[in-house]
Amino acid sequence: MGKKRNARSKKLPVRGMVYFIGAGPGDPELITIRGNKIIKTADLIIYAGSLVNPLILADARADARIMDSSSLTLHEIAGALVKAARQGKTVARVHTGDPSVYGAIAEQIAVLKKEKIPHEVIPGVSSAFAAAASLKKEFTVPGVSQTLIMSRRAGRTSVPERESLASLAAHRSSMAIFLSVNMLEEAVRELIDGGYPQDTPAAVVYRASWPDETVIRGKLSTIAAKVGKEKIRRQAIILVGDVLGETIGEPSRLYASEFKHGFRPAIKGNKNRTAVIAVTRDGAAIGRTILNSIRDAYLFLPEALHKECKGSRISYYDSLAETMEMLFQTRTRVVCIMAAGIAVRMIAPCVKSKWEDPAVVVIDDRGKHVISLLSGHWGGANELAQKLAKLLNGTCVITTASDVRGFPALDLLIKRLGSDGFSKKTLRKIQTNMIGGRPTGFYPAQLRALPGMEEHDNLSFYNSVDELCASGCSAGVVFSHETPSRYAVNERFLFAHPKDIVVGIGCNRGVSAREISESLGTVLNNRGLPLSAIRLMCTSAVKKDEKGLITFAQEQGIPLRFFSPAELNSVPVPSKESPVARRVLGVQGVAEPAAILGSQRGELILNKVKTKNITLALARMAFAVLIRESREDARE
Numbered sequence: 017m018g019k020k021r022n023a024r025s026k027k028l029p030v031r032g033m034v035y036f037i038g039a040g041p042g043d044p045e046l047i048t049i050r051g052n053k054i055i056k057t058a059d060l061i062i063y064a065g066s067l068v069n070p071l072i073l074a075d076a077r078a079d080a081r082i083m084d085s086s087s088l089t090l091h092e093i094a095g096a097l098v099k100a101a102r103q104g105k106t107v108a109r110v111h112t113g114d115p116s117v118y119g120a121i122a123e124q125i126a127v128l129k130k131e132k133i134p135h136e137v138i139p140g141v142s143s144a145f146a147a148a149a150s151l152k153k154e155f156t157v158p159g160v161s162q163t164l165i166m167s168r169r170a171g172r173t174s175v176p177e178r179e180s181l182a183s184l185a186a187h188r189s190s191m192a193i194f195l196s197v198n199m200l201e202e203a204v205r206e207l208i209d210g211g212y213p214q215d216t217p218a219a220v221v222y223r224a225s226w227p228d229e230t231v232i233r234g235k236l237s238t239i240a241a242k243v244g245k246e247k248i249r250r251q252a253i254i255l256v257g258d259v260l261g262e263t264i265g266e267p268s269r270l271y272a273s274e275f276k277h278g279f280r281p282a283i284k285g286n287k288n289r290t291a292v293i294a295v296t297r298d299g300a301a302i303g304r305t306i307l308n309s310i311r312d313a314y315l316f317l318p319e320a321l322h323k324e325c326k327g328s329r330i331s332y333y334d335s336l337a338e339t340m341e342m343l344f345q346t347r348t349r350v351v352c353i354m355a356a357g358i359a360v361r362m363i364a365p366c367v368k369s370k371w372e373d374p375a376v377v378v379i380d381d382r383g384k385h386v387i388s389l390l391s392g393h394w395g396g397a398n399e400l401a402q403k404l405a406k407l408l409n410g411t412c413v414i415t416t417a418s419d420v421r422g423f424p425a426l427d428l429l430i431k432r433l434g435s436d437g438f439s440k441k442t443l444r445k446i447q448t449n450m451i452g453g454r455p456t457g458f459y460p461a462q463l464r465a466l467p468g469m470e471e472h473d474n475l476s477f478y479n480s481v482d483e484l485c486a487s488g489c490s491a492g493v494v495f496s497h498e499t500p501s502r503y504a505v506n507e508r509f510l511f512a513h514p515k516d517i518v519v520g521i522g523c524n525r526g527v528s529a530r531e532i533s534e535s536l537g538t539v540l541n542n543r544g545l546p547l548s549a550i551r552l553m554c555t556s557a558v559k560k561d562e563k564g565l566i567t568f569a570q571e572q573g574i575p576l577r578f579f580s581p582a583e584l585n586s587v588p589v590p591s592k593e594s595p596v597a598r599r600v601l602g603v604q605g606v607a608e609p610a611a612i613l614g615s616q617r618g619e620l621i622l623n624k625v626k627t628k629n630i631t632l633a634l635a636r637m638a639f640a641v642l643i644r645e646s647r648e649d650a651r652e
C-alpha cells in the first residue's frame with residue numbers, strides 16, 4: 017500500500033514485473049543464479065537472438081512465451097513489456113553481457129517508468145570481462161594501468177566528440193572497444209593518432225566464451241591485418257593496452273618500502289627493478305640464485321620451464337621479443353641468461369640511447385661470463401654485472417672505455433652527486449678529454465676521494481672554481497650552485513648543481529601537494545636552485561600520514577624522512593622557538609631542526625620561512641657527506 021495512485025490513469029498498480037537480465041557473454045553457465053531463477057519462472061521472455069545463447073532459455077517454463085527481439089523495433093519491444101506486465105505477468109528481458117553496456121535499456125526503462133511498471137535490472141558478465149578471462153589478463157595491473165575504458169567507435173549510433181577513440185587513447189589506459197571490429201583499421205588509426213604507441217599490445221576476441229571463440233593477439237600495428245585474415249567482422253571485442261603484454265606490475269604499492277626505509281632515495285619508475293630472463297633449465301637455476309640475492313628481481317621463463325619452476329617472483333613469457341619490449345618500455349634492468357647473440361637480436365628493436373635504455377647484462381647459462389652489454393654507466397649495467405659476477409663466481413666483462421682504463425665514470429658521478437639538466441654533449445667532450453690523457457679539473461676538491469680519481473696524473477682537483485678556470489685544464493666538472501656565467505667557461509666545462517639540498521618542512525594538516533609544490537618552488541627559485549637539487553625532505557614523525565606531503569614527495573621522487581620530537585629537540589636552531597610547535601608537538605620547531613638533521617648537520621642556508629600552511633627551511637649537505645652517501649648507494 018501507500019503507493020500514490022496516478023490520478024489521470026486511475027488504474028490499479030501493476031502486479032507484473034519486468035526484469036532486465038544480463039545473460040553473460042554466451043556460455044550458458046555464465047548467467048547469474050538470480051537471472052536463471054527469473055528465466056525459470058518468467059511468463060514472457062524477450063531475448064536478443066543475435067547474441068544471446070538460446071541455451072540460456074533451456075530452463076524456461078514449457079508454457080513460457082519466447083520472443084526474439086532482433087526483428088523488433090524498440091517501440092514493439094516496449095509495447096510487449098508493458099502489455100505483459102499489465103496482465104500481471106513476469107517478463108524476462110534478456111540482454112547479452114551486462115545490460116548496462118550498450119544494452120539500450122535506458123529507453124526501455126524510460127517507457128516502463130512512464131507507465132509505472134515495476135522493473136529491476138539483474139547484472140551479467142560483460143563480454144569485456146569474458147574476453148579478459150580468455151586472455152587470462154588483468155585490466156588493472158599496478159604500475160601499468162589502473163583504468164579500464166569501455167568505448168566504441170561511432171557507427172550508426174554517434175559518439176560524443178570528446179569521447180572519440182583518439183581522445184581516449186591519450187590516457188594509454190586499458191581499453192575495451194565494443195561494436196567496432198568491422199571498422200578495426202580506422203579504430204587502430206585513431207588509437208595511434210591519439211597517443212598509444214604502435215607497438216601497444218592489442219587483442220581481438222571473437223565470441224568470447226562460445227565454443228567457436230577465437231582469440232587474435234598482436235600489436236596495434238599488426239592486429240588489423242591479422243583479424244582481416246580471419247574475416248572477423250562482428251561479435252568481437254577489441255582490447256588494447258600494455259596490460260595485455262608481458263607485465264610484471266608492481267608487487268605492492270609503489271614506494272611503500274622506500275617510505276618505510278625513509279632514507280634511501282625513492283625509486284622513480286622501475287629503475288631498481290631487475291628482470292632475469294632464462295631460456296634453459298641451467299639458466300633457470302642461475303636465475304633463481306639471482307632472485308635470492310637481488311631484491312625486487314623477477315625471473316621470466318618459457319612456459320614449459322615455468323611448469324617445473326614456480327615461485328612468487330617467477331613468471332613465464334609467450335614471446336621473448338614482446339617481453340623485452342615491455343622491459344625496455346618500463347626501464348627495467350634486464351639480465352639475459354642466454355647467448356649474447358640471442359640477447360642482441362632481442363634487444364635490437366628496443367635500443368634508443370644510453371640515457372634512456374635500461375641496463376642489459378648477459379650471462380651464459382653456466383654462469384662463467386657476466387657481460388655488461390648495454391647502458392654500462394647511466395643504466396648501471398657495469399655495476400650490476402660486477403655484482404652478479406661476484407655472486408656466481410664468474411668473470412665480469414666490461415668494455416666501457418673509462419672503466420677499462422680505470423677512470424671514473426663521469427656520467428655516473430653526475431648522476432649520483434648532481435641534479436638534472438646538464439649538457440650531455442659537454443659531458444661527452446669532457447669524457448673524451450679525460451680518457452685521452454689531457455688535463456681535466458674537478459671542483460670541489462673532495463672529489464679526489466672517489467675511486468679512479470687519484471691514480472691519474474691528468475686529473476686535478478681545486479678548492480675554488482676560479483682556480484680551476486684559471487688552471488689551463490682543457491676540461492672540467494664543477495659541482496656548484498653558483499651561476500656558471502660568472503666564469504669564463506667554454507663548452508668543455510660542465511656545471512652541475514650538486515644534489516645536496518635538504519628541505520625541512522612543517523605544515524598544517526590537510527595541506528595539498530600543490531600548495532607544497534608552489535611554496536617550495538618559490539623558495540627554491542629565489543635562490544636559483546632547481547627542484548632536482550633536493551636530496552631529501554624531512555619533517556616531524558607526526559606527518560607520516562600527511563597525504564599532500566607524501567604525494568608531493570612521491571611525484572617528485574624525493575625521499576621523505578621523519579624525525580621524532582626528541583630528535584627535533586636535539587639540535588640548536590637559529591630561529592625563535594615556535595609556540596604552536598611547542599604546544600602541539602612538544603618541540604622547538606620542525607622545519608629548521610629537520611633540515612639540519614636530514615643534512616647530517618650541514619649548513620642551514622635558509623632559515624625558516626612561513627606561508628599560510630607551510631614552513632620551510634633549507635640546509636646543504638657537506639660535499640664530503642654527499643660523496644660518502646653516494647658511495648654507499650653504489651654498493652647497495
Ligand code: SAH
Pocket residue numbers: 041042067111112113114115116117118119141142143144146147193194195196221222223224225226250251252253254
Ligand atoms: N552488453 C554487452 C554488449 C552489447 S553490444 C556486453 O556487456 O558485453 C554488442 C557488442 O558486444 C559486440 O559488437 C561485441 O563487440 C561485444 N560482444 C558481445 N558478446 C561478445 C562475445 N561473446 N565476444 C566478444 N564480443 C562480444
